[in-house]
Amino acid sequence: MNNIRKVDPISPDPETIREAAAVILRGGTVAFPTETVYGVGANALDDEACRQIFRVKGRQQDNPIIVHISDFEQLDYITQGLKESLRLILERVWPGPLSIILDRKNIGIVPTAGLKTVAVRMPAHKVPLELIRASGKPIAAPSANKSGSPSPVYASEVYDDLNSRVDMILDGGPAYFGVESTVIMPREEEIVILRPGAFSAEEIRDIFKMKVVVSGESSQAPISPGMKYRHYAPEKELKLGRTEEKIIEACEKGNVLFIGSSETASKLNTESIVLGSKRDLYEIARNLFPSFRKLDKSKYSVGVIESFEERGIGLAIMNRIRKATSGKEL
Ligand code: AMP
Ligand code: MG
Numbered sequence: 001m002n003n004i005r006k007v008d009p010i011s012p013d014p015e016t017i018r019e020a021a022a023v024i025l026r027g028g029t030v031a032f033p034t035e036t037v038y039g040v041g042a043n044a045l046d047d048e049a050c051r052q053i054f055r056v057k058g059r060q061q062d063n064p065i066i067v068h069i070s071d072f073e074q075l076d077y078i079t080q081g082l083k084e085s086l087r088l089i090l091e092r093v094w095p096g097p098l099s100i101i102l103d104r105k106n107i108g109i110v111p112t113a114g115l116k117t118v119a120v121r122m123p124a125h126k127v128p129l130e131l132i133r134a135s136g137k138p139i140a141a142p143s144a145n146k147s148g149s150p151s152p153v154y155a156s157e158v159y160d161d162l163n164s165r166v167d168m169i170l171d172g173g174p175a176y177f178g179v180e181s182t183v184i185m186p187r188e189e190e191i192v193i194l195r196p197g198a199f200s201a202e203e204i205r206d207i208f209k210m211k212v213v214v215s216g217e218s219s220q221a222p223i224s225p226g227m228k229y230r231h232y233a234p235e236k237e238l239k240l241g242r243t244e245e246k247i248i249e250a251c252e253k254g255n256v257l258f259i260g261s262s263e264t265a266s267k268l269n270t271e272s273i274v275l276g277s278k279r280d281l282y283e284i285a286r287n288l289f290p291s292f293r294k295l296d297k298s299k300y301s302v303g304v305i306e307s308f309e310e311r312g313i314g315l316a317i318m319n320r321i322r323k324a325t326s327g328k329e330l
Pocket of ligand 2: 142
């Protein structure tokens with residue numbers, strides 16, 4: 001575990017950041033907290049460094065990686081044709097958990113998997129912002145988990161998945177939201193959400209003042225290469241419990257671990273993993289992925305999770321639960 005370094009998330013020690021930036025500049029990989037989940041990053045402008053990310057995670061080659069920036073100069077360096085109206089909006093929403101697909105410049109950015117576009121985000125977390133600034137490079141970073149596994153919310157989960165395959169892990173405590181950024185593709189008349197995330201559809205509608213469609217809900221909407229893969233899933237079997245009655249019945253039969261709200265858990269006589277109150281979907285989001293890892297470490301072979309209201313961050317919560325259960329219901 002000698003690749004783990006503690007760092008204050010609010011005011012990161014400049015010396016630690018300099019050391020991490022040196023790793024980035026020599027083509028290495030660094031894992032770090034963000035406001036969404038932990039990411040594993042490399043210099044986005046270094047082909048070989050980016051290939052290392054795919055190897056470390058076991059990620060499919062056709063799944064492009066989000067490029068993280070700390071200022072708008074970097075945005076202009078890697079993208080082209082950005083409309084002024086869109087730039088003004090980005091100046092309001094960034095730093096924040098919103099990734100946007102833009103046309104990329106013809107510079108060899110490997111993590112775009114051959115696409116003419118690139119997903120860009122300015123993270124609202126001191127550690128990656130300072131790391132990008134100190135290295136002077138945009139940093140390509142997917143979530144710091146083994147491909148297919150739940151995204152890490154804690155540095156220890158990064159270590160469990162990637163161990164010493166990553167050169168340095170910056171431990172800045174838990175990531176804030178616990179679900180990934182929202183990925184959007186702006187089009188003439190509408191904004192397409194390719195992946196629901198920490199930035200809510202309602203906020204996007206308010207800020208962009210355009211129609212918002214969620215990919216997969218209409219046959220015309222484009223889909224993201226990454227969304228076709230099984231994702232965010234525990235190794236054990238996880239089923240979605242549609243109703244409270246079905247959940248109670250399954251748990252009473254035994255050998256099933258309930259994952260869900262404190263409200264539902266209080267009606268069961270069996271063991272459960274409590275995610276938080278139904279009234280605080282942010283709390284549910286923060287505890288969701290760690291609960292999948294807890295299920296894997298538990299004595300139970302099957303988990304059952306309840307469904308949540310699809311408002312605000314609830315849209316992302318239900319998207320991840322559907323992926324994790326791959327359609328299996330009680
Ligand atoms: P991750 O890197 O694991 O947080 O996932 C990033 C998500 O953004 C994946 O679903 C990718 O397929 C998607 N993505 C990244 N770049 C692009 C792009 N240029 N076009 C469409 N989707 C993208
Ligand atoms: Mg991921």
